[in-house]
Amino acid sequence: MSSAxxxxxxxxxxxxxxxxxAIVQAALRLLAHKGFETMTVDExxxxxxxxxxxxxKHFPSKEELAAAAMLRLLRQAQAFLQGQxxxxxxxxKLQAAVRWAMALQxxxxxxxxxxxxxxxxxxxxxxxACLEALAQIGELLGGWIAAAQQQGRLNPRLSATAxxxxxxxxxCDPALEFLxxxxxxxxxxxxxxxxxxxxxxxxxxxx
Amino acid sequence: MSSAxxxxxxxxxxxxxxxxxAIVQAALRLLAHKGFETMTVDExxxxxxxxxxxxxKHFPSKEELAAAAMLRLLRQAQAFLQGQxxxxxxxxKLQAAVRWAMALQxxxxxxxxxxxxxxxxxxxxxxxACLEALAQIGELLGGWIAAAQQQGRLNPRLSATAxxxxxxxxxCDPALEFLxxxxxxxxxxxxxxxxxxxxxxxxxxxx
DNA sequence: GTCTATAGCCAGATAGAC
DNA sequence: GTCTATCTGGCTATAGAC
Numbered sequence: 001m002s003s004a005x006x007x008x009x010x011x012x013x014x015x016x017x018x019x020x021x022a023i024v025q026a027a028l029r030l031l032a033h034k035g036f037e038t039m040t041v042d043e044x045x046x047x048x049x050x051x052x053x054x055x056x057k058h059f060p061s062k063e064e065l066a067a068a069a070m071l072r073l074l075r076q077a078q079a080f081l082q083g084q085x086x087x088x089x090x091x092x093k094l095q096a097a098v099r100w101a102m103a104l105q106x107x108x109x110x111x112x113x114x115x116x117x118x119x120x121x122x123x124x125x126x127x128x129a130c131l132e133a134l135a136q137i138g139e140l141l142g143g144w145i146a147a148a149q150q151q152g153r154l155n156p157r158l159s160a161t162a163x164x165x166x167x168x169x170x171x172c173d174p175a176l177e178f179l180x181x182x183x184x185x186x187x188x189x190x191x192x193x194x195x196x197x198x199x200x201x202x203x204x205x206x207x
Numbered sequence: 208m209s210s211a212x213x214x215x216x217x218x219x220x221x222x223x224x225x226x227x228x229a230i231v232q233a234a235l236r237l238l239a240h241k242g243f244e245t246m247t248v249d250e251x252x253x254x255x256x257x258x259x260x261x262x263x264k265h266f267p268s269k270e271e272l273a274a275a276a277m278l279r280l281l282r283q284a285q286a287f288l289q290g291q292x293x294x295x296x297x298x299x300k301l302q303a304a305v306r307w308a309m310a311l312q313x314x315x316x317x318x319x320x321x322x323x324x325x326x327x328x329x330x331x332x333x334x335x336a337c338l339e340a341l342a343q344i345g346e347l348l349g350g351w352i353a354a355a356q357q358q359g360r361l362n363p364r365l366s367a368t369a370x371x372x373x374x375x376x377x378x379c380d381p382a383l384e385f386l387x388x389x390x391x392x393x394x395x396x397x398x399x400x401x402x403x404x405x406x407x408x409x410x411x412x413x414x
Numbered sequence: 415g416t417c418t419a420t421a422g423c424c425a426g427a428t429a430g431a432c
Numbered sequence: 433g434t435c436t437a438t439c440t441g442g443c444t445a446t447a448g449a450c
Contacts, residue, residue: 016433034324037244040425054434056427091410108323113381115319117241155411158404161389166404169382174320178372197365197373201408203298204362223415247443261416263445421446428439 020058022048028069031111036066036120063123070111070124074133077101081140090147091154094167095195097141101171102191106180113172138164170198227265229255235276238318243273243327270330277318277331281340284308288347297354298361301374302402304348308378309398313387320379345371377405 026047030039041062045052059065080100084093104110114121124130145163148154154163179190233254237246248269252259266272287307291300311317321328331337352370355361361370382404386397 019433035244035322037242038322038324041427042425050433051435052426053428053436057433060427062426112319112322115242115245116315116384117245152411154409155404155407158400158409161391162386162400162404163409165385165389166382166401166409168385169380172381173376174379175373175376177323178375179369182368182372184368193365193369194373197362197369197408199408199410200362201404201406201410202361202365202370202373203406203408204359205412226415248445249443257415258417259444260418260446264415267445269444415450417448417450419447419449421444423444424442426440426442429437430435431437432433432435 019048019050023050023055023058023065024068024072027065028072028111029109031066031069032109035112036114036118039066041065063119066120067123067127067130070120071127071130071133073111074130074137078133078137078140081137089153090144090151094141094144094148095199098167098170098195098198099191102173102176102194103187105172105176106187106190110172141167166198170194173198226255226257230257230262230265230272231275231279234272235279235318236316238273238276239316242319243321243325246273248272270326273327274330274334274337277327278334278337278340280318281337281344285340285344285347288344296360297351297358301348301351301355302406305374305377305402305405306398309380309383309401310394312379313383313394313397317379348374373405377401380405 023044027039027044030043030047033039034043041055042052044065045055048055055065059068077097077100081093081097084096088096101110114124141164142160145154145160145167149156149160158166173194175194176190179185179193180187185193230251234246234251237250237254241250248262249259251272252262255262262272266275284304284307288300288304291303295303308317321331348371349367352361352367352374356363356367365373380401382401383397386392386400387394392400
């Protein structure tokens with residue numbers, strides 16, 4: 001992180017960093033496909049092409065490894081959100097965010113939410129970096145929600161917190177998987193359908 | 208199942224049936240609280256107060272046990288749905304069904320959906336009774352959805368299948384847990400909030 | 415059918431050479 | 433830091449007495 005000398009990182013350090021990146025990436029992939037409990041450290045190591053013991057030189061435990069993977073995902077989400085054009089409306093940016101997450105899930109690259117008793121959740125909550133990333137994402141989305149409500153585009157009877165919770169839940173909406181299993185729709189159509197139902201509701205409008 | 212003699216079931220058989228019920232109930236509880244992978248057969252046995260080997264006399268494997276527990280839940284859902292008053296409107300019955308499932312989840316008694324690669328899902332799909340119960344629930348709800356659409360109460364642009372998928376997903380909506388963790392609302396208020404957002408949408412009505 | 419005891423296996427984590 | 437080989441513990445499932 002300190003950058004006083006012009007070239008601080010040697011080749012070796014770069015290689016190490018790259019390897020660590022590969023490990024985290026593989027862990028994220030497996031986490032999304034199999035879940036924390038089912039995923040094994042052996043699989044992650046095999047996916048990267050190194051021995052399990054080498055992996056344990058980088059991460060002290062399976063939980064820490066998974067937490068690093070989740071942090072990577074949070075950072076990707078942050079990057080996507082911050083990359084939203086400033087001239088877009090807040091509602092458009094919110095919908096773009098949900099679309100991004102839904103596409104991830106349909107591709108099978110979105111890990112399931114860690115359940116209440118999962119050791120993964122404890123590891124996440126113990127990681128300051130994860131908590132900070134979560135908080136920053138929450139603040140960013142919260143600002144857009146408030147702005148959209150002020151524009152009269154979102155239901156004003158819902159608190160910003162409630163909208164935030166619901167949007168986060170929709171990002172992992174299992175309805176996507178159900179519809180995809182039916183096989184009638186393209187992925188893009190599936191996303192638009194579920195997104196539309198989320199914002200417009202299931203009931204008929206103008207009663 | 209055959210009932211030719213007046214009293215076919217002896218006391219012993221009744222006791223066995225009761226014990227098996229207790230096992231399934233305990234399994235369902237633990238399945239909801241901990242998930243299939245984290246739950247151990249020892250815990251189920253301890254919860255019932257019997258030895259693990261005795262449990263294996265009733266169920267040949269952990270998967271079969273969990274499948275029996277899920278079947279119990281499906282039957283409870285079926286009973287609730289069939290108990291809906293016939294003079295209620297289809298939309299009211301649909302909302303009542305979602306409310307029932309949401310209350311279950313807030314109480315911590317709703318198991319998470321088995322993920323794609325879970326051995327539990329395979330066990331469920333291999334159980335004719337589970338598939339049949341699922342199909343019957345789907346048909347019942349599907350009928351109500353079609354009726355509600357004919358009444359103009361549900362968005363006609365959504366296919367009945369899509370509505371069904373979305374309602375099933377809402378029955379396990381993680382937004383409930385997020386809002387409950389915030390601790391601002393009572394359980395009943397949380398349910399009405401999420402239910403309202405599901406049917407009315409997040410966007411402001413009458414733009 | 416219920417128990418105690420144990421087999422068999424698998425996955426997380428470590429030792430120690432290089 | 434990377435490897436091979438191993439330890440350790442816990443979990444599913446079973447054997448065998450009663």
